[in-house]
Amino acid sequence: MAIDLTTDAEVTWCPGCPNSQILVAFRQAVTEFVEAGEMELHNIVAGAGVGCHGKISDYLEVNTFNSLHGRIVPTLTGIKLGNPNLNVVGFSGDGDSFSEGFNHITHAARSNTDITVFLHNNQVFALTTGQATTTSPKGFKGGTTPYGSVNEPVNPALIMLAMGATFVARTFAADITKTKEIMKAAMQHKGFAFVDIIQPCITFFDTREYYKDRVYWLDGKHRKGNIDSAFKVVRGATEDRVPLGILYQAEQPTFEENILPR
Amino acid sequence: MDAGSSTIRTIAIGGAAGDGVREAGINFSELLNELGYRTFSSFDYPSLIRGGHNYSRISYSTDVVRADYRELDVLVAVNAESVLVHKEALKEGARVFVETAYLDRLEDCGVDLIPIPMKAFAEEAGAPQVARTSSAFGAYGYTLGIPLDRLKEMADKVFANVGSEMNMKLVEKGYAHMKKEGHAQDECNLPEEPGVIPDVHDGNRAVAMGLMAAGLEAYVGYPMTPSTSTLQYLAKVGKDRGLFTVHPEDEIAVLNMALGLAFAGKRTAVGTANGGVALMQETLSLAGVSEVPCVILESMRMGPATGVATHTSQGDLQFTIHVAHGEFPRFVVAPGDVEECFECAADAMNIAWKYQMPAIILSDKHLSESYMSVNIDEGSKGPDLGKRAEVTGKEYKRYEITEDGVSPLAFPGTPDTMVKGTSYEHNEEGEATEDPVAVKAMQDKRFRKLNGLYADFEWFPTVKTYGDLDADAAVVFWGSTKGAMLEAYKQLKKPVKLVQVLWMEPFDAERVKTELEGMRVIVDVEANHTAQLAAVIREKTSIEITNKVLKYDAQPFTPTDLANEVNKYL
Numbered sequence: 001m002a003i004d005l006t007t008d009a010e011v012t013w014c015p016g017c018p019n020s021q022i023l024v025a026f027r028q029a030v031t032e033f034v035e036a037g038e039m040e041l042h043n044i045v046a047g048a049g050v051g052c053h054g055k056i057s058d059y060l061e062v063n064t065f066n067s068l069h070g071r072i073v074p075t076l077t078g079i080k081l082g083n084p085n086l087n088v089v090g091f092s093g094d095g096d097s098f099s100e101g102f103n104h105i106t107h108a109a110r111s112n113t114d115i116t117v118f119l120h121n122n123q124v125f126a127l128t129t130g131q132a133t134t135t136s137p138k139g140f141k142g143g144t145t146p147y148g149s150v151n152e153p154v155n156p157a158l159i160m161l162a163m164g165a166t167f168v169a170r171t172f173a174a175d176i177t178k179t180k181e182i183m184k185a186a187m188q189h190k191g192f193a194f195v196d197i198i199q200p201c202i203t204f205f206d207t208r209e210y211y212k213d214r215v216y217w218l219d220g221k222h223r224k225g226n227i228d229s230a231f232k233v234v235r236g237a238t239e240d241r242v243p244l245g246i247l248y249q250a251e252q253p254t255f256e257e258n259i260l261p262r
Numbered sequence: 263m264d265a266g267s268s269t270i271r272t273i274a275i276g277g278a279a280g281d282g283v284r285e286a287g288i289n290f291s292e293l294l295n296e297l298g299y300r301t302f303s304s305f306d307y308p309s310l311i312r313g314g315h316n317y318s319r320i321s322y323s324t325d326v327v328r329a330d331y332r333e334l335d336v337l338v339a340v341n342a343e344s345v346l347v348h349k350e351a352l353k354e355g356a357r358v359f360v361e362t363a364y365l366d367r368l369e370d371c372g373v374d375l376i377p378i379p380m381k382a383f384a385e386e387a388g389a390p391q392v393a394r395t396s397s398a399f400g401a402y403g404y405t406l407g408i409p410l411d412r413l414k415e416m417a418d419k420v421f422a423n424v425g426s427e428m429n430m431k432l433v434e435k436g437y438a439h440m441k442k443e444g445h446a447q448d449e450c451n452l453p454e455e456p457g458v459i460p461d462v463h464d465g466n467r468a469v470a471m472g473l474m475a476a477g478l479e480a481y482v483g484y485p486m487t488p489s490t491s492t493l494q495y496l497a498k499v500g501k502d503r504g505l506f507t508v509h510p511e512d513e514i515a516v517l518n519m520a521l522g523l524a525f526a527g528k529r530t531a532v533g534t535a536n537g538g539v540a541l542m543q544e545t546l547s548l549a550g551v552s553e554v555p556c557v558i559l560e561s562m563r564m565g566p567a568t569g570v571a572t573h574t575s576q577g578d579l580q581f582t583i584h585v586a587h588g589e590f591p592r593f594v595v596a597p598g599d600v601e602e603c604f605e606c607a608a609d610a611m612n613i614a615w616k617y618q619m620p621a622i623i624l625s626d627k628h629l630s631e632s633y634m635s636v637n638i639d640e641g642s643k644g645p646d647l648g649k650r651a652e653v654t655g656k657e658y659k660r661y662e663i664t665e666d667g668v669s670p671l672a673f674p675g676t677p678d679t680m681v682k683g684t685s686y687e688h689n690e691e692g693e694a695t696e697d698p699v700a701v702k703a704m705q706d707k708r709f710r711k712l713n714g715l716y717a718d719f720e721w722f723p724t725v726k727t728y729g730d731l732d733a734d735a736a737v738v739f740w741g742s743t744k745g746a747m748l749e750a751y752k753q754l755k756k757p758v759k760l761v762q763v764l765w766m767e768p769f770d771a772e773r774v775k776t777e778l779e780g781m782r783v784i785v786d787v788e789a790n791h792t793a794q795l796a797a798v799i800r801e802k803t804s805i806e807i808t809n810k811v812l813k814y815d816a817q818p819f820t821p822t823d824l825a826n827e828v829n830k831y832l
Contacts, residue, residue, distance in 0.1 A: 042676060043675055064682045064683070065525055067521075071545065074510060074518040078524075078525070078526070079525055081519070085675060
């Protein structure tokens, strides 16, 4: 039976926005899981924060919870604790989890709660019409930093590795097939899975051309089970080369296993 | 001393933080309950870990005691400072048991002292120093003329979990010491053989019991005085009661996590102080719009900001009925004693699920952390599961517009059914909307839930009255002030009706109006600076109360002082 994951809600992202590519990749991932009998649709819950990315919950015919700005991660942890049979994923943004909600995503990684976070990383507050986030490059000129931002950007994958995430990956929204594959791997991972999705904002910070020339996919030589290798690859990312793929994966007891009565 | 409190005796146990003064207060209370008395005990402590001055104060009587009195019959001074701090409160003929080691320092204090070598006794008995006050209990029991065997029997029961052997030894040592020193003994005048020995619980424990009675499955909290003991108690007993606790990174995470749990179907509560609720308020608003049931224990301490961190206040009534942005219905209940903590907590959980709205149990330090003799029947409250979805599948709409405003609940994981919750204003499916008609319709739906609560006024104690119900004078109060007010009543000069308001939101205006209208005099009693209940009453009933007894020194009311203040207006 073909499944339809669209809703009646009108898609209000800018025409051509890579958010639509992320939406398509996720629908494909879910469809493949369900059609292969690996997951039941009603056992998938997709949360979202607030920002352009958050609109995705209206466009998905799955269980959703659209939380406050910055607060989706503890909500996801609660949902997973509430019913461990659910596959719990969350969409968040660089403003939503690395500016406002930084305290939550770092602790969720540390706890190894069994959820997946897809970071729509466009390096800008877009829904509020263009201001610098924690991942914007230094010197970013936006509404609140007309003469250029003064802080160095954070590297989300590096933070997640440092906080103990057991699955860390990066992908590029335009590569829908690869993004879908990484999403599936993240959702199948037991423990905290983090996927940094480079998602250029075509209206306020168009980095499509910039990244097209710089991203590269890690090959089979990368030892994703080795934390030192992961740190090396993630730290070694320069403006010239941005590694994509599964950067790190390990198995550890999850928060739910530790907290819930057996 | 006033006649009204003649049958009530009060014991203070004072010492430094770390001396086990709190535990001693609970133990003395339990011992007195075993002897057939009823107790009320409070614990006063500064915000530090070692040193400072701590004291437990226990009032006891053969009748119910609802507050501890300031005037002392007995003082157990573990250190010298305790004598100096409390000597003004000693009644004539008060017995002051003091650690022998401090006699020199208290030579000129002007108080008759009964030295007990508590430290040395503890060493001899091989007991930790925190247990040393057990010898003072033996000494006090001696002066009351209670047979040693009876005292030891009590100690055996009360200390069963922490080492009854050594505590029985300490009781015996204190008793023998008094006998050896030739101290006088009263004629033994114990209550008749007690039937059911009451339990000794504080408000925070009773809230936990009420939540559990109403089907609590998960409790989330971040430590903040005076709410912490509920989290710690549930963390300890949860495993045996089929529930679990979580202590996340901050209060904001606490409430968001709780909403996640409840969205997934778990009956969940959180606990914090007023400052924690301030942090949670955006998420409280999310609970309002997303209609995810949530229960919050809010225990007030004195603000603003960090304030007087370990002391009491009723300064957040207005804050609590208004906290969070936007307009949405909520339930706020303010229990006044330990038993009401149990009942109101259970009611709050059930109302949260029946109406899918936030429910707040408003407590305060004095209520949360004071111990009272109670008989709580845990089976007297049960869970109300609320309106569950009968129709699932493609037809299911999480925010279906209904006549009573309550949309049937389903949870993620229901076959063929999509459940969508959201912080945005939304349509019936749970998708964001800005359509004016849909926006208005969804708000109307949410506010229709209040009609159900208005109808519930009839079935719940929204307001309670005590005293002389035909009197032409009334005193109105709320929360923990109930205890001191009901005790103070015994010392009022004229007939008075006492009116306690429990339901703060929604507010039973008709009932309050009925109780207060036509009174010759009305006195408002609150532990805050701005008479917040009086303001609510004026807003909701147009009755203006000008006689106010307000206390905002971070200390709870005490019965005799409160009676004196109220008498001025009668």
